[in-house]
Amino acid sequence: MFDHIRAFYQPRAVNEAIRLLHQPGVQACPVVGGSDLVLRAGRSVTDLVDITRLGLDYIRRSGQSVRIGTTTPLAELEHSPHVQHLAGGILAKAAACCGTIQRRNVATIGGDLVHASPAADTNTPLLGLDAKVVLQGLRSRRQVPLAEFFRGLHETLANGSLLTEIVIPPCKPHTAWSFQRFGRTEMDIAVVNVAAGLQLDRRGRCTWIRIALGALAPRPMRALKAEAVLADCILNQTRLERAADTAAQEIHSITDMRASGEYRTELSRVLLRRALEECTQHLECAL
């Protein structure tokens, strides 16, 4: 299947990896775990650069931020205390949904970001968490907010540079989070996934809100209008439902073999409402 591959590199340093990815006259592709690449590598790819031995497999707290190395397997996220304690554990919960155990042991957080599948379960909470990605090029290193990173179906800003790290900024205090997903079966990729987080003040007024939706459109997206419905409002059931309705109106869901766009939209409404309910329940806010 891959008889056209002429070299496989296992560099030990990031710079070396980047150089190998930019050799003139070759079409090099990073191996960030494997699973998606094996399925998608085109016949034009000539060189493979395994970046899993660059020491980019880590989950660290730095100050109030959490920094995750790009080649951290999803299974590590699932079990890491740092990630489990972050934002109600939604990222850990989402990581646990990313396919089979065999896949989660190999597939990495960076691989799923670069692959930019709209249904990738970790991408949606990362968007909700205002995560940034570190992109390293031959001569540059920059941080890009995830919202800008995703350009379309399997398209990202990474083009040419190596995604080395994911930075999750400090969570606001007194926030509650929820991750919801729907698949046809337990091992299905998501038909819809939802990540939501909110902060309430003592009076039950929403002082901060994030809603991210995945698997609906070519890229995961924030539901900004729905967020606006809740921002600065005292939350009650009606308001939560109105936010969910608004989200359903602001998205244009895709139709594929798993579900029609119409059904996806309805699922996103139901899942978002459930997510918001879970958040408010967590905050012991009697509505």
Add this chain to the structure above:
Amino acid sequence: MKQAKLAMHTSRMELSLRVNGEMCEWTIAPGDLLLDILRREGYYGVKRGCETGDCGACTVLLDGRPVNSCMMFAAQANRRELVTIEGVAHGAGLAPVQQSLVERGAIQCGFCTPGVVLNAQALLATHPSATEEQVRNALSGNLCRCTGYRKPVEAILAVAQQHERRQAGSLQNGFAVVGHNVSKLDAAKLVTGRSAFTDDIHVPGLLYAKILESPHAHARIQRIDASKAKMVPGVHAVLTYKDVPRVPHTTAGQAWPEPSPYDTYLLDSKVRFVGDRVAAVAAESREIAEEALRRIVVEYEVLPAVLDMEHARDQAVTVIHDEPDSTGIHDACHNVAATIHKQLGNVEDGFRESDLVLEREYRTQRVQHCSLEPHVTITWLDPDDRLVIRSSTQIPFHVRRQVAMILQIPLQRVHVIKPRLGGGFGGKQEMLLEDICAALTLATRRPVKIEYTRREEFFMARSRHPQVLRMKMGFRKDGTLLASQMAVLASTGAYGSHSMTVQGNTGSKVLPLYRAPHMKFDCDVVYTNTPVAGAFRGYGCPQGFFAQESLMDEAAERLGMDPIELRRKNLIRLGDTDELSAQLGEGRKGLPRLIRSCGIEQCLERGAVAIGWEQKREVRPDPARHLRRGVGVSCSMQGSGIAGIDWASALIKLNEDGSYQVLVGAADVGGGADTVLSQIAAETLGVTLDKINICSGDTDLTPFDVGAYASSTTIISGGAVKKAADKVRSSLLEVASRILKVPAEKLDCCDNHIVAADGAAWPLAEIARQVTYKEKVQIMESASHSTNDSPPPFCATFAEVEVDTETGKVRVLHLVTAVDAGVAIHPWLAEGQVEGAVAQGLGYALVEEMQLDDKGRMINPRFLDYKIFCAKDMPDITTILVETEEPLGPYGAKSIGEVAINGPAPAIANAIFQAIGIRFRRLPIRSEDVWRALREKEAGEPAGLYSAVASD
């Protein structure tokens, strides 16, 4: 540059890693996948099941963690530690997980077993006292199509919770071997991943074959030029229709003369579905074969395609089989492969006398068998130039006949070998790859292997016939059924394999479940330019029972009766004769079915208790505002072999040490036929099971058997074994009588001894030695067996469901299957058959569907997109074996392989009705359909044709 050690700018590189504790240095290509390299190096326990990281058959432990070796480049494993299934057991001792899987009857075909073992090992290493949820979670990446997961999960849990070793054979049934849960004979081999399957051999000089598939649903090949493909270095043969004999045949593995039309050709100038064969290549490697395919130039005249079976018979529509040399097609001009019209009594009279007449339309979908081992065949010429076919098949003897005919070589020049099978389910009751593989071997004189990828398996192998069923039933007020009528339209796809017989079963095995003085069955089976349908567990019955059992439930509601009560009132019973079967033979006059054993009443009774029917039919408070629960029931039956057609034989010979060779043509497809047949032999011969050596499914070594299908093996092949064993026993006692000077009628065989009426006993080993060297006699007998009846096993299925009314998601909470299969020769294997069928039936009910686009291309040919149930999807399942004694079966046995697949779909549909008041008449009942129907109901919109309550 440290990294440069690995990177060589050539196409080869060195890989060094530790496998099962041993350092390995292998030369690989940079793009090689780990799975391919492991199998190349002889680690055959690492299985190729999907190559897309979805099934888990290729699981290995990388630094202690389970990973899919098909989704990794071999080079990624450089300097790492790998454990394959071969490294789990130490010496002859099995690891506790392996031991438990063997002891608890958790192994069927064994193809997914290595992955299951490794995942369980990894789980128990970190969670020694794992819970059921953790076990199910750990196994959720290991698809299994045989077991329904219950027994594997229990076996692993037993290790985690340190249960006592389960004592096999605790049954007190008067038998020494039959009815006892002995370890499956091949279990130790399978659980350790030893070479057992078709592809688990190294064949020097092997070539790899690939088929060029049609991109069009219907087209004529105007021009085909293989010259560029032949020039690719490493290509040894390219075959097109111009290069092979044109012999009309059917691929259906049925007894000669087959009741399926001869409408198929090895290669043809016309293609009739997306995926049809255009050409075939044999080359030094799979990559070279694929490259050659890309270089075959084909010009097509694209023809209009018939995708919708409901328009297939229209006048203006294109004719799919316009070739003059096909035979046995009912009406080729109208694309009708087969038609059936039968009536008992006069249904119109029955409907006139009825107080309630209901007529409804039901639709069922196209689904695939998804055996974890795809179709695979290896062929070669032996030193005598005979053609050897090593193949994953349910029908070795039919394959021998078919290949000889298609390639026009004498049958005696063909030798078919069936190794272990990684699941069949009817998909391998088909001569599918053997002909093309053999043609390539004849063309190249080299060994050739052809193996479907999972993608190819989905649409280039076989599937279940989709049907539109119109079911009409008439009842008296008191519930007495007066008339039942079924009209079926079915699509056989591009070729008519099993077209008439599958649909015949839809009538003959379904309608007679309820006594009715008037019955009518009409059916048209049409060709369409879609993937080919064929035999699939249930063989037409799942479709029919979905319609009939749904309508029975609706009738009960309308009559104000309990659904169980209405069924009870009308069910076929002991002593009844089913006359419809006599009308619906397989392409010839059939035989009436006399019911000599019938446990359906007990099935209903015990199943109802297990599900909690009485309490749960009452209106109950819902657990949450958006969740609704309901319970439903269905009944079904099947057959045990094809009456008057199926037959089998067995040959048994005594060895000089008192053990026996049992040679049977029967094909164990993973369900444990070898074990069951050995149990029958051991019981009859008065020896322990370890004295039986069984050899099966080899056309050179074993006597004839039609093969493993139609739920025939236990009753037909088992009948042959029983007869042969009886004869051997008589012969042995006669010779022993001469040796011992005791009258033969005073001797018996018992517990590996010859025993006399006065209690004297001689070890059989002693006697056998004397028989061999003093008497100079080979004790050896053969027997053939067939029956003119097909005793039906019966089944009652109960489902409890929970419907999320906001999302439409249907969760099955509990599924109970109570089966009357006569005497179970091996109760755990029997349960395994039921549970595997239930898992397939659940998928059929809720999620499985081959989806085609408007060009006839399958859009979901992958386990990521075509969902089958995994360990986490399974509800709580309960299996009840209701024992009856069938006079026609060996030791009272009937069949068990198919019947349980019929029940889940209608039972679930009926349970959904109780939960939300909507009847679903189309399969699968997807969440989206449920959501849509709920929304329509809420809006008071007229009910959708197939989803909600239709008008009378």
